[in-house]
Amino acid sequence: MAMQLRYFGTDGIRGVFGESPMDLPFLRRLGYALAQHLKLRHPGPLQLVVGRDPRVSGPAILEALTEGLRVAGHQVLDCGIVPTPAVPEYVQERHADFGVMITASHNPPGDNGIKFFDENGLKLDTGTEAEIEAWLDRVHAPPMAPILPPLEAVDAVESFVLRRTLLLPAHGLAGWVIAVDCGYGATCATTPAVLRRLGAKVHTRAAEPDGTRINADSGSEHPEHLAALVRATGARLGLAHDGDGDRLVVCDETGALVDGDEILGLLALHRLRKGTLAQGVVVATVQSNLGLDQAVAAAGGRVVRVGVGDRNVLHKLLELGAVLGGENSGHFIFPEISRCGDGLLAALQLAQVLRDSGRPLSVLRREVPLLPQLTANLRVRHKRPLEDLPLFSEARRAAETALRGRGRVLARYSGTEKKLRLLVEGPVREELSALLAALTRAANQELGAS
Numbered sequence: 001m002a003m004q005l006r007y008f009g010t011d012g013i014r015g016v017f018g019e020s021p022m023d024l025p026f027l028r029r030l031g032y033a034l035a036q037h038l039k040l041r042h043p044g045p046l047q048l049v050v051g052r053d054p055r056v057s058g059p060a061i062l063e064a065l066t067e068g069l070r071v072a073g074h075q076v077l078d079c080g081i082v083p084t085p086a087v088p089e090y091v092q093e094r095h096a097d098f099g100v101m102i103t104a105s106h107n108p109p110g111d112n113g114i115k116f117f118d119e120n121g122l123k124l125d126t127g128t129e130a131e132i133e134a135w136l137d138r139v140h141a142p143p144m145a146p147i148l149p150p151l152e153a154v155d156a157v158e159s160f161v162l163r164r165t166l167l168l169p170a171h172g173l174a175g176w177v178i179a180v181d182c183g184y185g186a187t188c189a190t191t192p193a194v195l196r197r198l199g200a201k202v203h204t205r206a207a208e209p210d211g212t213r214i215n216a217d218s219g220s221e222h223p224e225h226l227a228a229l230v231r232a233t234g235a236r237l238g239l240a241h242d243g244d245g246d247r248l249v250v251c252d253e254t255g256a257l258v259d260g261d262e263i264l265g266l267l268a269l270h271r272l273r274k275g276t277l278a279q280g281v282v283v284a285t286v287q288s289n290l291g292l293d294q295a296v297a298a299a300g301g302r303v304v305r306v307g308v309g310d311r312n313v314l315h316k317l318l319e320l321g322a323v324l325g326g327e328n329s330g331h332f333i334f335p336e337i338s339r340c341g342d343g344l345l346a347a348l349q350l351a352q353v354l355r356d357s358g359r360p361l362s363v364l365r366r367e368v369p370l371l372p373q374l375t376a377n378l379r380v381r382h383k384r385p386l387e388d389l390p391l392f393s394e395a396r397r398a399a400e401t402a403l404r405g406r407g408r409v410l411a412r413y414s415g416t417e418k419k420l421r422l423l424v425e426g427p428v429r430e431e432l433s434a435l436l437a438a439l440t441r442a443a444n445q446e447l448g449a450s
Contacts, residue, residue, distance in 0.1 A: 008129040010415025014113030017057040032068030032142040033135035051079035051087040052102035053186040054209035079156040083245030085342035086160040088121030106242035174199030179235040183219020184210040185243035203233040220249040227255040247330035248343035252361035260328035261289040265368030283325030291370035372429040380447040395442040399435040
């Protein structure tokens with residue numbers, strides 16, 4: 001059974017700013033707890049790298065969180081507004097000891113959160129998170145801090161943009177028209193800049209960092225706007241990010257949304273043809289479509305599945321020595337280049353596939369036919385163990401019996417929200433609709449879902 005933590009979820013700590021655990025008193029305690037944790041592991045002053053997305057609450061969180069670290073004598077380098085993957089990469093570039101990204105990723109503007117990275121650019125494992133939580137329980141009222149000097153500001157954007165630009169040949173996107181929706185988030189100064197340096201003509205929307213509108217009716221959470229921009233501009237490719245830029249959503253040249261599993265499959269097939277898919281393995285999560293497995297297997301590779309979360313994907317990639325993994329939600333990881341999900345990196349890798357194939361994405365995506373898949377995200381009052389719910393268990397058994405050998409049922413709680421996520425997959429969409437409706441009814445009755 002997975003370790004149960006009070007504050008850490010699937011991807012760091014996240015919540016509504018001003019409410020526990022994202023209120024300033026807690027964040028001060030967290031900074032002191034982190035300082036104590038680091039002191040045991042690394043005696044002596046350390047260097048930490050901190051970045052944030054443009055949410056309004058970011059500066060206040062930065063000040064509260066870093067107070068204890070600075071009082072303890074640690075140096076904090078402030079990257080300002082940067083995409084999440086820029087932080088662990090800057091940690092490695094500066095040979096720093098720790099990284100912190102202040103972001104709530106794809107969540108609404110009123111939320112915020114914190115992601116942590118070790119000196120190797122890796123997200124913390126649950127054991128380390130548990131150690132930090134143990135220190136939190138001991139730091140009830142951190143002492144008043146002295147007046148501290150301003151944080152040391154550093155430019156992590158330019159080095160990030162340069163590294164990404166070098167991934168394709170000079171002017172490698174000359175003649176391309178690309179539509180980009182930055183979701184008013186952290187990629188406004190990076191993704192359009194890289195694409196333009198590579199020669200593309202870039203049409204943007206929501207490309208000004210705005211903490212009051214981040215993810216609001218924009219970006220990866222609302223791809224309908226990207227689709228409209230693609231059609232209006234005749235773009236060859238449409239790209240949308242979430243607030244911190246670790247996610248990518250894609251539209252083809254017709255404005256049709258491309259599933260994340262289709263993208264992962266195309267990247268895998270491309271590497272299989274070139275002989276560069278190490279171990280012949282692509283790592284995906286339990287959420288990914290079975291059509292991905294079938295397409296990769298037909299080309300001589302295989303899919304290895306892990307639990308939901310890009311951290312789980314990365315750990316399995318490193319364990320296997322594999323080079324490609326991702327989630328159908330839009331997280332893609334290429335550990336040879338970066339050990340963090342990066343929407344821009346994924347876009348450039350996809351652009352390379354299109355360059356090599358010479359075919360439009362609307363045609364190329366047919367190489368990864370997906371099975372029909374229906375999902376539901378239900379708000380719940382309490383995350384009761386699903387095996388303790390007789391009505392839901394019965395509905396689930398009935399659905400699994402109906403789909404046996406032809407599809408599957410997946411039910412799990414969100415790691416960051418009070419939601420039950422349901423997925424049914426199989427060859428006949430009408431059958432899936434009935435099965436999902438039965439599961440939803442049972443969940444509503446026993447969990448107060450809505």
